[in-house]
Amino acid sequence: MSEPLLELQEVTVRFGGHVAVDSVDLSVDPGTITGLIGPNGAGKTTTFNVITGLQAPTTGHLHFGGKDITRARAHRRAQAGIGRTFQRLEVFGSLTARENVLVGVELRRRWGRRAKPTPVALALLAETGLIQPSSGPEVLGGILAREETDALLDLVGISHVANTRADELPTGLARLVELARALATRPRLLLLDEPASGQDESETEAFAQLLVRLAGTGMGILLVEHDVPLVMQLCSKVCVLDFGSVLATGTPAEVQADKAVIDAYLGAEPVSAEAIEHLDAGA
Amino acid sequence: METFFQFFIVFALQAAGIYAVAASGLVVTYATSGVFNFAHGAIGMFCAFSYWELSQNRGWPSWIALVVVLFVEAPLIGLVLDRVIMRRLADASTITTIVVTIGLLVAFVQLAGMIWPQGSTTRVLPEFFVGDTVKVFGINVSYHAVIVLITAILVAVVLRVLLYETRLGVAMRAVVDNRELGALNGVHPDRISSVSWMLGSMLAALAGVLIAPILPQFTPVALTLLVISAYAAAMVGRLRSLPLTFLGAVILGEFESLLNWIDTKGIGGHTVADVANDLQTSAPVILLFVVLILLPQDRVAGRSSRRYNAPTPSLRTMAMAMVAYVAGAYVIAQSGWVSKTTVDQLGVGIALGIVMLSLVLLTGYGGQVSLAQPGFAGIGALVVWKMGPVGGLVAGVVICAAVGVLVALPALKMRDLYLALSTMAFALFLETNIYGENALFKQFLPFSVGNASVRRIPGLEGDTAFFMVMAVAFALIVLLLTVIRNGSFGRRLQAMRDSPSACVTLGLDLTATKLQAFGLAAAIAGLGGALLAMWKETSVGVADFSLLKGPLPGLPLVLVAVVFGITTAFGAVIGGPVFVLLPLIGTWYPALENIMNLAPGLAGIGLGQNPDGAVGQVAESFARDEPSADHPPPPPRVPVVPERVGAAGRPTAEEIRELDDVLGLSWGRCETKAAPR
Numbered sequence: 001m002s003e004p005l006l007e008l009q010e011v012t013v014r015f016g017g018h019v020a021v022d023s024v025d026l027s028v029d030p031g032t033i034t035g036l037i038g039p040n041g042a043g044k045t046t047t048f049n050v051i052t053g054l055q056a057p058t059t060g061h062l063h064f065g066g067k068d069i070t071r072a073r074a075h076r077r078a079q080a081g082i083g084r085t086f087q088r089l090e091v092f093g094s095l096t097a098r099e100n101v102l103v104g105v106e107l108r109r110r111w112g113r114r115a116k117p118t119p120v121a122l123a124l125l126a127e128t129g130l131i132q133p134s135s136g137p138e139v140l141g142g143i144l145a146r147e148e149t150d151a152l153l154d155l156v157g158i159s160h161v162a163n164t165r166a167d168e169l170p171t172g173l174a175r176l177v178e179l180a181r182a183l184a185t186r187p188r189l190l191l192l193d194e195p196a197s198g199q200d201e202s203e204t205e206a207f208a209q210l211l212v213r214l215a216g217t218g219m220g221i222l223l224v225e226h227d228v229p230l231v232m233q234l235c236s237k238v239c240v241l242d243f244g245s246v247l248a249t250g251t252p253a254e255v256q257a258d259k260a261v262i263d264a265y266l267g268a269e270p271v272s273a274e275a276i277e278h279l280d281a282g283a
Numbered sequence: 284m285e286t287f288f289q290f291f292i293v294f295a296l297q298a299a300g301i302y303a304v305a306a307s308g309l310v311v312t313y314a315t316s317g318v319f320n321f322a323h324g325a326i327g328m329f330c331a332f333s334y335w336e337l338s339q340n341r342g343w344p345s346w347i348a349l350v351v352v353l354f355v356e357a358p359l360i361g362l363v364l365d366r367v368i369m370r371r372l373a374d375a376s377t378i379t380t381i382v383v384t385i386g387l388l389v390a391f392v393q394l395a396g397m398i399w400p401q402g403s404t405t406r407v408l409p410e411f412f413v414g415d416t417v418k419v420f421g422i423n424v425s426y427h428a429v430i431v432l433i434t435a436i437l438v439a440v441v442l443r444v445l446l447y448e449t450r451l452g453v454a455m456r457a458v459v460d461n462r463e464l465g466a467l468n469g470v471h472p473d474r475i476s477s478v479s480w481m482l483g484s485m486l487a488a489l490a491g492v493l494i495a496p497i498l499p500q501f502t503p504v505a506l507t508l509l510v511i512s513a514y515a516a517a518m519v520g521r522l523r524s525l526p527l528t529f530l531g532a533v534i535l536g537e538f539e540s541l542l543n544w545i546d547t548k549g550i551g552g553h554t555v556a557d558v559a560n561d562l563q564t565s566a567p568v569i570l571l572f573v574v575l576i577l578l579p580q581d582r583v584a585g586r587s588s589r590r591y592n593a594p595t596p597s598l599r600t601m602a603m604a605m606v607a608y609v610a611g612a613y614v615i616a617q618s619g620w621v622s623k624t625t626v627d628q629l630g631v632g633i634a635l636g637i638v639m640l641s642l643v644l645l646t647g648y649g650g651q652v653s654l655a656q657p658g659f660a661g662i663g664a665l666v667v668w669k670m671g672p673v674g675g676l677v678a679g680v681v682i683c684a685a686v687g688v689l690v691a692l693p694a695l696k697m698r699d700l701y702l703a704l705s706t707m708a709f710a711l712f713l714e715t716n717i718y719g720e721n722a723l724f725k726q727f728l729p730f731s732v733g734n735a736s737v738r739r740i741p742g743l744e745g746d747t748a749f750f751m752v753m754a755v756a757f758a759l760i761v762l763l764l765t766v767i768r769n770g771s772f773g774r775r776l777q778a779m780r781d782s783p784s785a786c787v788t789l790g791l792d793l794t795a796t797k798l799q800a801f802g803l804a805a806a807i808a809g810l811g812g813a814l815l816a817m818w819k820e821t822s823v824g825v826a827d828f829s830l831l832k833g834p835l836p837g838l839p840l841v842l843v844a845v846v847f848g849i850t851t852a853f854g855a856v857i858g859g860p861v862f863v864l865l866p867l868i869g870t871w872y873p874a875l876e877n878i879m880n881l882a883p884g885l886a887g888i889g890l891g892q893n894p895d896g897a898v899g900q901v902a903e904s905f906a907r908d909e910p911s912a913d914h915p916p917p918p919p920r921v922p923v924v925p926e927r928v929g930a931a932g933r934p935t936a937e938e939i940r941e942l943d944d945v946l947g948l949s950w951g952r953c954e955t956k957a958a959p960r
Binding site: 052053054074075076078079082083084086090091092093094095099100102103104106107108111178181182184185 | 777
């Protein structure tokens with residue numbers, strides 16, 4: 001297997017006496033979806049904040065694309081190719097859905113002038129239909145910011161609300177605005193923090209297909225999600241966090257059979273996706 | 284040795300005692316209500332004047348006057364403020380609480396000016412037991428100083444006992460930690476809030492009464508500004524810790540005494556002593572600025588809790604509006620229908636309108652608070668006075684942009700309240716030590732006493748011509764702001780205002796963006812100030828750009844700007860002229876004079892209801908009346924998380940996450956704990 005896109009080594013975050021993330025090792029491979037699950041307070045969002053640079057780790061190291069980014073500032077990491085969405089929505093409320101995405105596109109154009117487009121970026125643009133799958137980087141110059149914005153809105157399926165203010169959108173759609181906005185930076189690594197919450201069943205189904213398409217571009221995806229069946233269905237690897245530390249890592253099947261996971265969540269009962277979902281719904 | 288003792292023990296501790304009393308009041312109200320009361324000093328000032336009225340003017344025995352002021356008037360003010368204003372601010376954004384309490388400050392200053400008019404008489408408030416002294420180590424110490432010290436120690440003891448030993452105090456501290464949890468445990472947050480505001484007002488009054496006798500001037504503005512000292516001391520305690528606040532007061536007292544000592548003893552030669560002398564009045568401002576820079580700052584903020592509804596007019600609409608504006612200006616200047624006095628005043632209004640426009644960019648679009656804009660206007664005026672009309676105009680704008688960036692640098696990581704405080708400190712420093720009465724540069728003398736003469740642009744000297752120059756400049760800046768707003772930079776600014784953390788994850792360099800916004804806004808304010816100076820031609824000086832002094836002070840200017848709306852440039856179109864016409868209306872209809880003077884303050888206080896300003900509100904109500912096919916009414920939004928958790932205002936996303944992490948809100952958590960591991 002090739003070198004992981006993202007690697008966390010013994011990352012620890014302390015808030016005063018409270019250890020939010022405890023010596024976590026985690027890796028994400030390009031072109032795959034990795035699930036990060038665990039109860040609220042297990043440290044999932046804090047882990048995201050550490051990866052994106054919003055929270056400095058107390059100890060530990062992060063590598064992205066083979067480079068140590070432990071000390072890199074947040075906006076530099078975004079420019080290096082890390083995009084994310086937020087569990088607690090962070091849309092630009094006074095802007096329309098289209099403008100939200102446009103801000104992302106415009107920002108990338110400001111910092112991306114010299115940067116060579118990555119294969120992932122080309123594949124992503126091909127996925128939106130803006131360029132042919134066989135096209136090289138030379139065609140990118142002709143794409144207008146507005147065109148790219150509209151293509152991204154179309155890709156995530158929110159063209160019909162493009163002119164609505166983001167703070168007037170229902171949660172499920174607002175999450176898609178955040179996704180399109182994150183894609184505007186043409187990330188190589190995409191962090192999704194409970195993207196399916198607020199979506200109904202059919203929306204979730206469409207969303208799952210979109211994630212598979214995105215992973216198909218070579219993008220690495222780290223998915224925090226309480227919809228455990230969805231995680232088990234999509235992810236090639238799942239990491240279970242509890243009290244800030246990694247309880248288990250492996251394929252969905254391995255994790256579901258893991259003794260520590262079973263003990264922690266379900267006593268002696270064998271764990272099933274349905275059972276975990278049941279717990280989730282009861283919380 | 285003798286004088287050393289006097290300087291660093293007697294003077295310093297006397298001042299420290301008063302600052303400690305004032306600052307602890309500030310901390311008590313901030314800690315329990317989450318509202319930083321900019322009007323704290325104004326309340327103390329008002330009570331000190333009341334005390335003067337009763338004890339000196341009406342001849343009541345001092346102790347009766349004191350009891351009435353401290354135990355009747357002050358608590359009553361606190362109670363009314365809490366019931367009428369503060370309680371409604373529990374959920375308001377920090378920006379709103381800043382504007383409302385500054386409105387209160389302005390209203391109190393204006394009210395005091397009305398009740399006790401300045402100029403005609405010089406009032407004196409004698410020290411307690413004036414003339415009586417006690418010998419300490421062979422030095423005569425005034426009774427007043429002794430009383431101040433004893434009072435400060437008593438306040439410290441009483442607060443400590445109240446907060447830690449009584450049921451009420453425990454409840455107050457519980458409210459600080461978490462309003463909802465406190466309420467669940469049988470604490471009445473409303474009652475706690477009333478008590479803390481009454482207590483805060485009493486402490487403000489006590490400080491006012493104690494300091495008035497030892498101030499060189501007994502005027503509303505001098506006494507109100509004194510609260511800056513309290514800000515500085517309270518900030519040492521990070522607005523939370525009373526012991527550190529007392530320490531801050533001591534540091535400030537010693538710092539002032541040190542400057543006084545250097546000055547009096549002539550240490551370091553003439554120059555150093557002179558600088559020390561000039562800096563004495565600014566000691567609190569300097570300390571405040573230093574403490575704010577040294578304070579550990581918050582991490583990148585999450586989503587703004589405020590909703591911005593202002594319309595985004597197209598460039599076309601704005602261009603037509605500005606053509607009409609310039610045409611209207613021409614009619615006013617040329618037709619002779621309007622008296623010369625009114626035209627003069629309206630010209631000032633256009634120039635100040637440009638200063639207001641700088642706030643549209645910085646605060647309205649970018650969400651960055653600044654009280655320094657009148658100060659930048661002053662720099663613009665100063666430069667144009669020094670360097671002549673054309674070169675000065677260009678240089679003024681460039682210098683203001685540079686200073687704006689410099690001021691913003693330390694303030695970059697500050698959130699609303701600290702940003703407001705530090706920009707206010709900067710503006711006060713400017714008007715005191717750069718172009719004000721204690722200017723460090725004596726070359727600025729005519730300007731610093733309000734007696735500078737400024738030339739207009741050659742060829743455009745006529746009143747009508749220059750009036751039109753200003754009107755066109757205003758219109759062009761409005762159009763510039765519209766272009767910015769509808770363009771990439773404007774979207775970036777609004778995005779930064781709505782969610783800084785999301786911006787960062789899109790690769791936005793917050794530092795650079797904020798610096799650009801501060802620099803551009805300072806340049807616009809500087810242009811407004813330069814034009815104002817040229818329009819006035821004579822008697823230009825510090826009084827035109829002071830935050831609280833002069834005929835058209837800066838804080839009310841900011842209030843009027845915010846009240847008419849700073850999320851759209853339309854607000855300044857109306858706000859500028861209205862601001863300058865208020866006093867004029869007062870001279871036309873003397874019956875209205877008092878109301879006109881109070882209007883900016885009252886409007887600021889009223890803002891709590893309407894954060895987008897009057898123009899935004901009106902525009903929105905029109906927009907709401909006509910739902911169109913393109914913009915169907917929005918579906919109800921499902922909240923993702925509980926809207927409020929913290930004690931003070933809305934929590935940021937980060938705070939929620941932390942709380943989530945700390946509390947371990949459960950997803951099968953109970954089962955986890957119950958199960959054997």
